[in-house]
Amino acid sequence: MADFEFKAVNRTMLEDIRIIERYCFYPYLYRSTRYFARKILAGNFVAVYIEQTCAGYISLTRHRSFLEISDLAVDIRFRRLHVATAMLEWAIRRCIYLHVAKLRLVVDEENECAVKLYTKFGFSFLRSRKNYYGLRNGLVMVLRIR
Ligand SMILES: CC(C)(COP(=O)(O)OP(=O)(O)OC[C@H]1O[C@@H](n2cnc3c(N)ncnc32)[C@H](O)[C@@H]1OP(=O)(O)O)[C@@H](O)C(=O)NCCC(=O)NCCS
Numbered sequence: 001m002a003d004f005e006f007k008a009v010n011r012t013m014l015e016d017i018r019i020i021e022r023y024c025f026y027p028y029l030y031r032s033t034r035y036f037a038r039k040i041l042a043g044n045f046v047a048v049y050i051e052q053t054c055a056g057y058i059s060l061t062r063h064r065s066f067l068e069i070s071d072l073a074v075d076i077r078f079r080r081l082h083v084a085t086a087m088l089e090w091a092i093r094r095c096i097y098l099h100v101a102k103l104r105l106v107v108d109e110e111n112e113c114a115v116k117l118y119t120k121f122g123f124s125f126l127r128s129r130k131n132y133y134g135l136r137n138g139l140v141m142v143l144r145i146r
Pocket residue numbers: 024025072073074075078079080081082083084085086106107108111112113114116117118120
């Protein structure tokens with residue numbers, strides 16, 4: 001397997017992102033170009049390319065005391081290759097760079113793969129958000145940096 005190439009997402013790469021976004025999230029979670037543009041400007045949006053193909057992406061939102069993972073998905077052809085893990089490691093580097101002590105996210109309680117990914121990475125459960133995803137609850141998970 002070739003190396004993972006991290007690229008800061010720009011507007012022309014949004015098409016690659018949308019291909020993954022379209023089948024990863026049901027019901028389809030459409031993020032507007034404006035939504036992504038803010039993350040591009042803030043430097044909080046990267047994609048991993050493997051042999052010139054977009055394998056996955058992650059975007060972060062800055063809050064006062066933590067960074068939040070707003071989007072994270074991996075193309076089905078590149079799963080279980082630790083692409084998501086590599087992107088979480090990038091998110092930690094981003095926290096360190098921005099002097100932010102916590103990385104946080106909300107995950108669908110029924111998204112077992114993602115919950116396993118975050119738990120294995122070291123995130124801990126903070127609280128539930130009732131009906132955050134329609135009838136399903138969201139789990140707020142947090143990772144303390146250093
Ligand atoms: C969840 C997701 C991002 C994982 O991406 P990935 O690149 O395949 O994950 P990794 O290869 O880094 O997995 C790291 C660890 O997470 C766990 N894990 C990941 N996917 C798993 C799965 N399908 N089943 C069980 N465990 C899984 C494993 O412990 C894995 O380590 P291992 O392969 O050494 O056993 C990917 O499945 C995805 O894009 N899902 C759809 C979108 C989504 O749910 N995003 C998260 C929104 S909060």
